Amino acid sequence: MDTRSPHFPLNAWYAAAYDVEVRHALLPRTVCNQKLVLFRRTDGQVAALEDACWHRLLPLSMGRLEGDELVCGYHGLVYNSQGRCTHMPSQETLNPSACVRSFPVAEKHRFIWIWPGDPALADPALVPDMHWNDDPAWAGDGKMIRVNCDYRLVVDNLMDLTHETFVHGSSIGNREVAEAPFVATHGDRSATVTRWMENIEAPPFWGGQIRHARGYAGKVDRWQIIRFEAPCTVNIDVGVAEAGSGAVPKNGDPGDRGKGVNGYVLNTITPETDKTCLYFWAFARNYCLGEQRLTHELREGVSGIFREDELVLEAQQKAIDEHPDHRFYNLNIDAGSMWARRLIDRMVDKERPARAAIPIRVDQRQAA
Numbered sequence: 189m190d191t192r193s194p195h196f197p198l199n200a201w202y203a204a205a206y207d208v209e210v211r212h213a214l215l216p217r218t219v220c221n222q223k224l225v226l227f228r229r230t231d232g233q234v235a236a237l238e239d240a241c242w243h244r245l246l247p248l249s250m251g252r253l254e255g256d257e258l259v260c261g262y263h264g265l266v267y268n269s270q271g272r273c274t275h276m277p278s279q280e281t282l283n284p285s286a287c288v289r290s291f292p293v294a295e296k297h298r299f300i301w302i303w304p305g306d307p308a309l310a311d312p313a314l315v316p317d318m319h320w321n322d323d324p325a326w327a328g329d330g331k332m333i334r335v336n337c338d339y340r341l342v343v344d345n346l347m348d349l350t351h352e353t354f355v356h357g358s359s360i361g362n363r364e365v366a367e368a369p370f371v372a373t374h375g376d377r378s379a380t381v382t383r384w385m386e387n388i389e390a391p392p393f394w395g396g397q398i399r400h401a402r403g404y405a406g407k408v409d410r411w412q413i414i415r416f417e418a419p420c421t422v423n424i425d426v427g428v429a430e431a432g433s434g435a436v437p438k439n440g441d442p443g444d445r446g447k448g449v450n451g452y453v454l455n456t457i458t459p460e461t462d463k464t465c466l467y468f469w470a471f472a473r474n475y476c477l478g479e480q481r482l483t484h485e486l487r488e489g490v491s492g493i494f495r496e497d498e499l500v501l502e503a504q505q506k507a508i509d510e511h512p513d514h515r516f517y518n519l520n521i522d523a524g525s526m527w528a529r530r531l532i533d534r535m536v537d538k539e540r541p542a543r544a545a546i547p548i549r550v551d552q553r554q555a556a
Contacts, residue, residue, distance in 0.1 A: 195338060195462055196220055197535035198305030200419050201315045202458040203468045205300045206332060210234050214258070216249035218460045220304045224291065225249040227269075229256045235269035236291040236302055242273060248288070297321045299456070299468060305539070316421040320452040320472040327477045329487045330454065330470025335498055337505035339420055339457045339465035340529065345497055346422040346455055347381060347524035349412055352391075355496050360393045364410070372523035377418045377531060381524035385410040387431045393489070394428040397449045400482070401475040407431040408448070414524060418531040424453040450474050453490075463505060469494060 204217045205226060215226045216239055223239040225248045239247045241260045251261035257274060258267045265286070266275035273286035292303040292310035297318040303310035320326045335342060345351065350366040370383040390398065390408045398404050408428035416422050429435035429448025437443040451473045458466040471490045476482050508514070518526055 195340065195536070196459040196532070197419055197539055199303070199309050199539060200305065200535065201294060201301040201303055201310075202420070203299040203456045203466070204236070204302040204458065206330075206468070207295060207298050207300060209332075210300050212253060214249045214251065214253065216247065217466070219302050219466075220459050221461055222291075222304050223247065224302065225258070226300065227253060227258070229269055231256075233269075234293045234295055234300055236293050236300075237267065237269075237271050238289040238291075240288065241265060242286050242288055298470075316417050316423075316456060318421070318423060318454050318456065318470075320423075321454055321470050323472075325477075326452070326472040326474050327479075327483055328452075328454075328470050328472030329483055330468065331487065331491055332466055332468045333494065333498060334460070335465050335467050335501055336463065337465065337501045338463055338508075339459045340532065341501050341504055342455075342457045342465060342467055342497075343416065343420060343422060343528050343532075344522075344525040345501060346424065347379070347414055347416060347528050348521050349381075349383070349414065349424075350521050351500075355500055356493055360391050360493060364388045365412070370521075370523075372527065374527040374531070379416045379524055379527035379531060381412075381414040383412045384436055386436060390428055394449070397451075397473075397475075398428050398430075401449045402430075402447065404430055404447070409433070409435050411435070416524065416528045416531070418528070419535055420458065420532075421456040423455070426451050426453055463509075467494075467498075 198220055202219050204219050204224065205215060209215060210226050210228050212228050212230065217224050217226060224236050225239040226234060226236050228234050237248060239249050241248055241262060243260065243263055243265050246260060246262040248258055248260060251259050256269050264277045265273055267288060268274050271288040271290035273282055276282055292307050294301040294312045294315050296315045298321045301315050321328065352360050352365045364385045368383050368385045370381055373380050386409045387407050388410060394408065394410065398408065409431050410428045411426065413425040414422060427445065427448055427450040429445050433447040434444040435448055451471055454470040454472060456468050460466050471486050
């Protein structure tokens with residue numbers, strides 16, 4: 189099956205599941221238009237196979253596991269965790285072509301990562317850094333949601349947080365987010381948007397967090413440092429500190445956030461199809477680490493915030509489908525998302541086969 193798409197590169201690591209989702213059972217998932225079946229072997233390692241039997245294409249996820257081997261639910265062909273058929277019914281000789289594609293897998297930062305492209309290029313060192321999700325110095329949790337939109341719309345949403353003022357006004361948004369200046373920078377595979385808001389009223393969410401953790405109620409200095417890593421991971425350093433307490437970096441000094449509360453909003457978005465995506469997110473914090481109740485409350489609260497995003501993104505995708513010739517116009521606030529899109533496009537363009545040269549026919553009489 190040709191999984192090539194103009195919208196996403198294949199030579200990249202994509203989150204396919206949270207670690208707790210993958211057990212000694214069959215889990216179907218779609219990544220970059222490729223249907224997969226995941227399962228955890230008895231030694232704890234995760235296998236990822238193409239979800240289609242070599243014989244009659246029945247999804248292997250409709251079969252069952254016997255030890256570390258997968259039995260097709262139609263005619264009983266058996267596959268090992270590398271995708272090689274080890275048994276065929278009613279015959280001793282195995283067709284040497286009987287196999288299904290296996291995919292490189294990495295388990296890191298509580299996610300199961302799949303490489304849908306060239307397996308020779310699947311370097312585990314290229315897995316995006318999301319260490320806050322399992323670092324003992326941080327506490328948190330998250331979820332996966334399926335969003336009916338192009339995954340790049342989610343990236344756009346995360347790279348421009350001015351929408352918080354209007355979409356999330358009851359929780360994390362206030363007018364300062366939309367009005368504060370910001371700085372956008374970029375590298376070969378990353379883009380960063382940095383915004384500081386000094387001496388402001390805390391929005392409801394952050395006002396509650398600094399009051400709970402530090403016993404402080406008053407004006408704050410707030411930060412949002414958004415870092416995109418191509419093609420689809422966005423980690424956002426967020427938080428508030430007592431206004432004027434030294435959190436704001438100045439003159440090369442990185443600042444001291446000791447009188448504040450710091451969180452990371454971790455996001456990695458996996459293209460499922462051209463117009464659907466798997467959105468994995470988590471919120472990690474470095475305060476009140478032992479309060480499991482707070483972890484649960486924050487996960488559910490952030491889940492509600494992202495539900496607001498989901499409604500906007502799906503409505504946006506529907507409008508795009510209804511206006512296929514519409515051209516987007518960019519504002520200053522779109523600087524981060526513009527760079528993210530350019531970096532994605534570079535990765536996609538790099539994978540496109542070079543165009544064959546068109547031979548030029550020369551009239552020999554004219555050439556003479």
